[in-house]
Every structure is written in structure tokens, then in C-alpha cells.
Amino acid sequence: MSTKPFNDNFLKACRGEAHDRVPAWYMRQAGRYQPEYRKIREKYSLFEITHRPEVCAEVTMLPIEQLDVDAAILFADIMTPMPAMGINVEIKSNIGPVIDNPITCKEDVEKLQPLHPSEDVPYILDTIKLLREQLSVPLIGFAGAPFTLASYLIEGGPSRNYYKTKAFMHSNPEAWHLLMDKLGEMTVTYLQAQIHAGAQAVQVFDSWVGALNAQDYRTYVAPVMNRIFSALEKENAPKIMFGVGAGHLLQEWNKLPLDVIGLDWRTSITQARQQGVSRTVQGNLDPGLLLADWPELEKKAKKILDEGMESPGFIFNLGHGVYPQVKVETLQRLTAFIHNYSAKK
Ligand code: CP3
Numbered sequence: 001m002s003t004k005p006f007n008d009n010f011l012k013a014c015r016g017e018a019h020d021r022v023p024a025w026y027m028r029q030a031g032r033y034q035p036e037y038r039k040i041r042e043k044y045s046l047f048e049i050t051h052r053p054e055v056c057a058e059v060t061m062l063p064i065e066q067l068d069v070d071a072a073i074l075f076a077d078i079m080t081p082m083p084a085m086g087i088n089v090e091i092k093s094n095i096g097p098v099i100d101n102p103i104t105c106k107e108d109v110e111k112l113q114p115l116h117p118s119e120d121v122p123y124i125l126d127t128i129k130l131l132r133e134q135l136s137v138p139l140i141g142f143a144g145a146p147f148t149l150a151s152y153l154i155e156g157g158p159s160r161n162y163y164k165t166k167a168f169m170h171s172n173p174e175a176w177h178l179l180m181d182k183l184g185e186m187t188v189t190y191l192q193a194q195i196h197a198g199a200q201a202v203q204v205f206d207s208w209v210g211a212l213n214a215q216d217y218r219t220y221v222a223p224v225m226n227r228i229f230s231a232l233e234k235e236n237a238p239k240i241m242f243g244v245g246a247g248h249l250l251q252e253w254n255k256l257p258l259d260v261i262g263l264d265w266r267t268s269i270t271q272a273r274q275q276g277v278s279r280t281v282q283g284n285l286d287p288g289l290l291l292a293d294w295p296e297l298e299k300k301a302k303k304i305l306d307e308g309m310e311s312p313g314f315i316f317n318l319g320h321g322v323y324p325q326v327k328v329e330t331l332q333r334l335t336a337f338i339h340n341y342s343a344k345k
Helices: 009-014 035-043 046-050 053-067 106-110 122-134 146-155 163-171 173-197 214-220 222-231 247-253 269-274 287-291 294-308 328-344
Strands: 089-092 096-099 139-144 201-205 239-242 260-262 280-285 314-318
Touching: 009 201, 009 314, 035 046, 035 053, 046 053, 046 122, 053 122, 053 328, 096 146, 106 173, 122 139, 122 173, 139 146, 139 173, 146 163, 146 173, 146 222, 163 173, 173 201, 173 214, 173 222, 201 222, 214 222, 214 247, 247 269, 269 280, 269 294, 280 287, 280 294, 287 294, 287 328, 294 314, 294 328
Parallel strands: 139 201, 201 239, 239 260, 260 280, 280 314
Antiparallel strands: 089 096
């Protein structure tokens, strides 16, 4: 049980309410850059960690005290619910998720099973409950978005140009929309279960949707995203959207009923606000800068803070996840800088 007073700066920033200082957390804040994590990984695979609530809670907690971040993100993967839907997935080191039965036709989509969280992923819900007993910062739950999940299911693994996914989408629109429906339903059920177990905010990772142009996004993806966020509106948990290289989709995201827009480093916060983003933004330090000299990193972090703090709806994060090569001390120093600089203003 944590004895610290609860720090709700992150939740207040999500809602655009006044708070003490800019909250910060980092995508992939638990991971291979941490010696403690690498040690745990010597013993367990990624899925073995997530299947053991005590180990999984420990991994989720690692960066909280160490970095002094203002939110925790559940340690899991976007592919965690896939086996229950009938997809055999393996996480390969330095590659990512690999699938041995990729989707090639409508019959494959029809075979996908719905998710029953309390039976299929009870360990995730147990981890969330354990975490809520220990944390003095909010816990973020998450899920992969239908497009990004579909890209793995159709390509069979990571991809550079998503040509199989795009060919499937354009040639089999009926099967594609069925796939979006099934993955969308899973996303809603999974996130609702996480919220009911104790997650206080949720982030939807549509990491690879930037591969689509705005027209195709509107036709093939926006309807399911709308259904997902609308279904979650009755839950008392802010909803965060994130994608990489998706600056050209901001106006589309802006139409969705969500609370926070996550930016990668290619679009500045000012540019996003000029495009009509008036809700909370989260981002967007280039994770490559975590490997640069401190004065350069500080200069860039300061610029992001100056832009972000023009409105109370700002959460500091990276434009994408922490690389394994980053030093723990760099993230410690960055968090301290964000807190000190924003508390003085
Ligand atoms: O701290 C956190 O951010 C929470 C944990 C988390 C993981 N995956 C653990 C993980 C989260 C939020 C994810 C989401 C995820 N997984 C996304 C969306 C976010 C993004 O990065 O765009 C995607 C696309 C995946 C798919 C995936 N899983 C990839 C691309 C990889 C990396 C492969 C590699 O080895 O570099 C994984 C594996 C994975 N998921 C690791 C971690 C910590 C790698 C470390 C390991 O093997 O121990």
C-alpha cells in the first residue's frame, strides 16, 4: 500500500483542469533500458511476465519510483488479447509480434472469436487490481487499435509499407469492415474490463495508421474508432489516442469523442493547435534526443514545455517509445527538469 498522497496531475491535465506542474510519463517506460527489467527477462519471456500478476505489477512499478513519473502504464502488449481471438502470436526479440496463421480471406476473419476478459485475460485484470493497491499515481490501461492490430494479423509480423494490409482493405472491403468490427468490439470489451478493474485512463495505440491517407482513414478506419470511443464515453476514464507519423490525420482524430491527442515528434504542439486541436495534447519529444547530449535534450524539452504550457491541457511524453539504449539517468534528469521548469511558471 502506498503511503504517498495521490498525485492526480495527469488526470487533471487529461481533463484540461488546473494542476501544480506538467505531468510526465513515457511510452515504454518499463523495458529493456532498465537493468532491473533485463534481469527479470532473463527468467521470463514477455508473455510469461504478463501472465504472472505479481511479476507484471513489479515491472509496471519499476519506472514509477525510479523516474518519478506522474502515471503508470500497465505492462502488457497490444497483442495480449490475440490468442483468445484465435491468433497464435509470438513476440520475437528485436522484431516484434509474429503470427503463424495470418489472415488472408473473409473466412479467416469470420473465425475470429470475441474476447471474454475475465476468462481470457484474468491475469491482466488481477495485475490492475494489484497495482491500484500500490500506486500513488494514476494507472493507464491500453489496447491496440483495429488498424494497427489488423496490420500484424494480415502481414504476419511487422511491415515497412503494409501492402498486404492495404491490398486486403481495398480488395475485400466487406471482409475488412468485418475485421474492424470484430477488433473494435474486442477493444471496447477489453478497455471496459481494464477500467472496471481499476485503470483510470486508457490509451489506444494506432501506431501504424499513419500509413493511410486521410481519405482512406475516413472510409476504412474512422467509423470503428468512432464506435470505440463512443462506447467508452460512459466510463469515467479519459481516452487518449496515439499514432506515429499521423500528423495528416489530426483533423480526423479531432472529430472523434476522445480526450487527449498524442503527437509524435514530426508535428509540433503549436502546429497541432493551429490545426484545431483544442483538447489536451500529449507528447512529443523525439526519443532519439534521449541519446543526444544533455544541453540539446534540455533545449528541446524546454521548447516543448513552452508550447505545451500555453494551455493547461498538456502532458509531457515522448513522440514514441524509449529505446533500449537510453540511460535510466537521462530519463530521471528529464523528469526532474519537466517538473522544476513547469512548477516555476
Ligand atoms: O511501458 C509501456 O509502454 C507498456 C508496455 C508496452 C509494451 N508494448 C511492452 C513491450 C506497450 C504499451 C506496448 C504496446 C505495443 N506493442 C505497441 C504500440 C506502441 C508502439 O510502440 O507503437 C506495438 C506496435 C507493439 C508491438 C510490439 N511488441 C513491438 C513493435 C515490440 C518490440 C520488439 C522489440 O524487441 O523491439 C514488442 C515487444 C515488446 N512489447 C517489448 C515490450 C517491453 C520489448 C521488450 C522485450 O522483449 O522484453
